Structures are given as structure tokens and as C-alpha cells.
Amino acid sequence: MNQVKETTIRLKKNFINKITKGYPLIEKNAVIDTNKLTHEGMVIKLVDNNNKFIAKGYYGKQNKGNGWILTYDEQTKIDxxxxxxxxxxxxxxxxxxxxxxxxxxxxxxxxxxxxxxxxxxxxxxxxxxxxxxxxxxxxxxxxxxxxxxxxxxxxxxxxxxxxxxxxxxxxxxxxxxxxxxxxxxxxxxxGVKFAVYLNEGAMVGFFIDQRDVRNIIKEKYAKNKNVLNTFSYTGAFSVFAAKGGAKKTTSVDLANRSRKKTVEQFEINNINADEQDIIVEDVFKYFKYAVKKQLLFDLVILDPPSFAKSKKHTFSASKDYTNLLKEAILITEKSGIIIASTNCSSFDMKRFKEFVDKAFHETNTQYNIVEEFYLPTDFKINTKYKESNYLKVLFIKKS
Missing domain, CATH: 3.30.750.80 (RNA methyltransferase domain (HRMD) like)
Known part of the structure; x- marks a missing residue:
């Protein structure tokens, strides 16, 4: 690449203080000179109406933003x-x-x-x-x-x-x-093995941000337990539960690929997949089946996507997590554990705990939060941008 040219862009007054305090996202409505944003990848020098330097960043459309701040030093070259x-x-x-x-x-x-x-x-x-x-x-x-x-x-x-x-x-x-x-x-x-594919579309096989959660399941919560893993993807939580001595695991996911991928993860860890239940089905349909058959689980894992759509259900974590928890409560043994997880960045842990409280209150069930997890240390966060600390996990004991 050649020397990157910088384009001066004025910021709206009400966004200046936020950025000077370290907020890294250049929000879509923060810029005055939108006509100057001609191509993504351009380096932009942000100034106020008096042409006073504020920060440098780059223009790139992503979610709610038009780019990111790269430096607060005017002399730094983006090279x-x-x-x-x-x-x-x-x-x-x-x-x-x-x-x-x-x-x-x-x-x-x-x-x-x-x-x-x-x-x-x-x-x-x-x-x-x-x-x-x-x-x-x-x-x-x-x-x-x-x-x-x-x-x-x-x-x-x-x-x-x-x-x-x-x-x-x-x-x-x-x-x-x-x-x-x-x-x-x-x-x-x-110490647990996973099969990873870097050449098969957007996903690689498992989500590495759940490392600490999976490990404590293996070390502390799985032994002799009957485990239900919903939205199970390739069965990573199930594998760790099995390695931790679970009596049995049940993995439920709507995607057809989940069965083959979950079997693969069990087999590379020398776990007999035939001794585990792997079910390709809408999770909400499975909940109804479990209630009808009076199935109860010692450990229920809820790790839904922030948004998901099937033929009969649309799930949004910000709107529907309380109802998801209510379904899980019904099939959790007394003194059992529900692991409630979300990677939705539109609400924080305080709000997530409110979802939990509402679900247990509406089902007239007592509970106690016994563990909580955020991102592992390799997922460095920006404390000025709360959305970067997106992962929230609660271990909830049903009383």
C-alpha cells in the first residue's frame, strides 16, 4: 500500500466529549462532512468546528458505526x-x-x-x-x-x-x-480436543470465548449429572460435560450439520457418541417434548444465538431470554443448575440478571446465582466501549 492520505472530517459537537474520553466507535450520525466519506478504508482526521484535532480513525461501515478511532495522537501515521x-x-x-x-x-x-x-x-x-x-x-x-x-x-x-x-x-x-x-x-x-475447520464457511467448529465456562463444567459441575445442552452447535459443552464424568448428555440443535459435527467431537475425545443423545430439532419443540415426557435434567445449558429464526419461532435474546429461561426451569431438577449464557451486546449483566429474576419470579421458583463469567483474558476488552464485553454467563441453582 502507498502512503495513506488523510481526510479532515468535522465531528458534531455532542459527540466530541464521548470520543475524547475514549469511546472508539465513530457513530453513523456523529459526522458533519458525510459527503467527504467517499470510500471505505480512508483515514479520517476528526476535528471540531474550529479545526481542533480530536482523533484519527478509519471509515468502515459496521453495525451502528462508520468506522473506528485508531489514535489520539495527531502525529501518528496510519501506516x-x-x-x-x-x-x-x-x-x-x-x-x-x-x-x-x-x-x-x-x-x-x-x-x-x-x-x-x-x-x-x-x-x-x-x-x-x-x-x-x-x-x-x-x-x-x-x-x-x-x-x-x-x-x-x-x-x-x-x-x-x-x-x-x-x-x-x-x-x-x-x-x-x-x-x-x-x-x-x-x-x-x-486438554480436551476439538476438530476445527478454517475452510468451511463462517464458523470454525467451536467458540473459543466459552473456554472458562466449559472448563468449570468439566471440573466442578458435570460429574454424575444428566446434562441437557441446548443450541448445542457442535456439542462443545456436551464434550466437556462427558469428560467431566456426566452420567449422560443430550445435545439439541436445529441445524442438520449438528449431529455429524457433534459425533466427530465426541469421537476424537474417545467418547462413545452412541451413549449420548444428539437430537436435531427446534429447541422450543424439544422443551415441550421434555415436559410431556416428564424429563428432568441436573444441568441445563442455554447458549442461544442473539437472534435465531426457525419455521415456528423467532428468538431475540433481548426480548425472549426470560421466556427461554421459564422453559428451562420446568425441566430442571430441584437443586439443579441452569447455565444461562448470552453473547448479545445490546444489554449488560445487570439487565441479564433482571431477565433471570423475572423468569424465576413468574414461575414461582427460588434460585441462587452461584457463578458468573465474562470473556476470558485473551479477549481483551475496551472499558470505554461496554459492547466489547459482550459475553455474560450465569450459573443459576434452582431451589
Whole structure:
């Protein structure tokens, strides 16, 4: 890339204080000179009406924003050295993960938490996966890929482009450089194995932000328990529960692929999948079946997507989590545990606890929150941007 030209853009007065205090998102309605925003990836120098410097960022459409702040220093150039420095700092913060032989999948760069919004990079046993969340940050790919390749001893680098008009994954060849992986790659998380695919669409096989939650299930909550894992995807929670000595696991997910993928995860961990229940069905339909058959579980895991749609149900975490919990309460044993999890960034833990309280109040059931979890340490957050701390997990004991 050539030297990046900077374009001066005026900020509306009521947004200036927020940004000077460290808020990293350039909101869509924060800019006066929208006519100057001609192409994503342009570096923008934000000023007030008196042309006083505020910050530098880049223009890139993502969710509720028109880009991200990159620096509050007017003299800093947004060039290769800038991106290399940011990546180097992030990698150094994760040194302990690189040295952990029992966990070979983790995040090395977490967007605005590592001071470049719109970009995440994950590590999978020598392979790196870059997620580009806007066309704007993708315009800097040469700098970022070059820096990553120079700073790490990589086997191969893959990418996911997540910035088409619908905000969905762009399906094309994800391979960037190095050697192509022989998939699945088998990674470890606290000694448990997972099959990972960097070449099969948007998802890779499991969500590494739930590492701490899965581990405590194995170590503390699963032994001799009858476990229900809803919205189970590829069965990661079920595998950890089984490894922790669960009496039995039941995994329920609507996606047809979930059965084959869940069987695979069990088998690579030497767990007989035939001894576990793997059900391809709408979770809400399964709840009704469980009530009808008077099924009860010692441990119920709820980890729904923020938004999901089936033929009969539309689920929105911000609107429907209370009702989801009410369904789960009905099939949880007395003194059983419900693990309620959400990655929805539109509400905080306080509001999430209100959903929980409402659900138990409306079912006339007593409860006690015994554990709570947020993102693991490799998912560095930006304290000035609460949405970056999106993961909220509660272990709720039914009285």
C-alpha cells in the first residue's frame, strides 16, 4: 500500500466529549462532512468546528458505526509500522497462551480491545484466522497480513470476510498464505480436543470465548449429572460435560450439520457418541417434548444465538431470554443448575440478571446465582466501549 492520505472530517459537537474520553466507535450520525466519506478504508482526521484535532480513525461501515478511532495522537501515521506495533503488543500480551500445551486455540487480537476495531485474529495450533468486519479494515489487509506473518511463526493464515451488505459472511476462498491446512485441525482446550475447520464457511467448529465456562463444567459441575445442552452447535459443552464424568448428555440443535459435527467431537475425545443423545430439532419443540415426557435434567445449558429464526419461532435474546429461561426451569431438577449464557451486546449483566429474576419470579421458583463469567483474558476488552464485553454467563441453582 502507498502512503495513506488523510481526510479532515468535522465531528458534531455532542459527540466530541464521548470520543475524547475514549469511546472508539465513530457513530453513523456523529459526522458533519458525510459527503467527504467517499470510500471505505480512508483515514479520517476528526476535528471540531474550529479545526481542533480530536482523533484519527478509519471509515468502515459496521453495525451502528462508520468506522473506528485508531489514535489520539495527531502525529501518528496510519501506516505499516502502526499496524505492526499494535499486533506486536497484542501478541506479547498473549505469551502465556502460546506457552500452554493444553490449550492451542485462543484469540491474539480482539478488535477495539486491542485498539483496532473491526479486526479479530484467532490462533489454532499454528494457523491464524483473521476476521474482517468491514470493508474499511479490509483495505489495510496488506499491512496486517505482512505484520502477522513477520511477527509469528505461522503454518498458514486464513481469513473470513464478514462485510457484505447484509452483514453476513462472504463465501470465497479463505486461504491467504503459508501452507493449506489438512482439515480438520485438532486443537486442544484445557486438554480436551476439538476438530476445527478454517475452510468451511463462517464458523470454525467451536467458540473459543466459552473456554472458562466449559472448563468449570468439566471440573466442578458435570460429574454424575444428566446434562441437557441446548443450541448445542457442535456439542462443545456436551464434550466437556462427558469428560467431566456426566452420567449422560443430550445435545439439541436445529441445524442438520449438528449431529455429524457433534459425533466427530465426541469421537476424537474417545467418547462413545452412541451413549449420548444428539437430537436435531427446534429447541422450543424439544422443551415441550421434555415436559410431556416428564424429563428432568441436573444441568441445563442455554447458549442461544442473539437472534435465531426457525419455521415456528423467532428468538431475540433481548426480548425472549426470560421466556427461554421459564422453559428451562420446568425441566430442571430441584437443586439443579441452569447455565444461562448470552453473547448479545445490546444489554449488560445487570439487565441479564433482571431477565433471570423475572423468569424465576413468574414461575414461582427460588434460585441462587452461584457463578458468573465474562470473556476470558485473551479477549481483551475496551472499558470505554461496554459492547466489547459482550459475553455474560450465569450459573443459576434452582431451589
Amino acid at each position: 505499516y509500522d502502526f499496524f505492526r506495533d499494535r499486533l506486536n503488543k497484542a501478541i506479547n500480551l498473549r505469551k502465556e497462551f502460546y506457552n500452554n500445551q493444553d490449550t492451542t486455540a485462543f484469540r491474539i487480537f480482539n478488535g477495539e480491545g486491542d485498539n483496532i476495531g473491526g479486526l479479530t485474529i484467532d490462533y489454532f495450533d499454528g494457523y491464524y484466522l483473521i476476521n474482517w468486519y468491514s470493508e474499511g479494515i479490509y483495505m489495510f489487509r496488506e499491512y496486517i497480513i505482512k505484520a502477522l506473518s513477520e511477527l509469528t511463526d505461522y503454518k498458514g493464515i486464513y481469513q473470513k470476510k464478514r462485510f457484505n451488505d447484509g452483514g453476513k459472511y462472504i463465501d470465497d476462498d479463505d486461504f491467504v498464505i503459508g501452507e493449506r491446512g489438512n482439515f480438520p485441525i485438532i486443537v486442544k482446550e484445557n
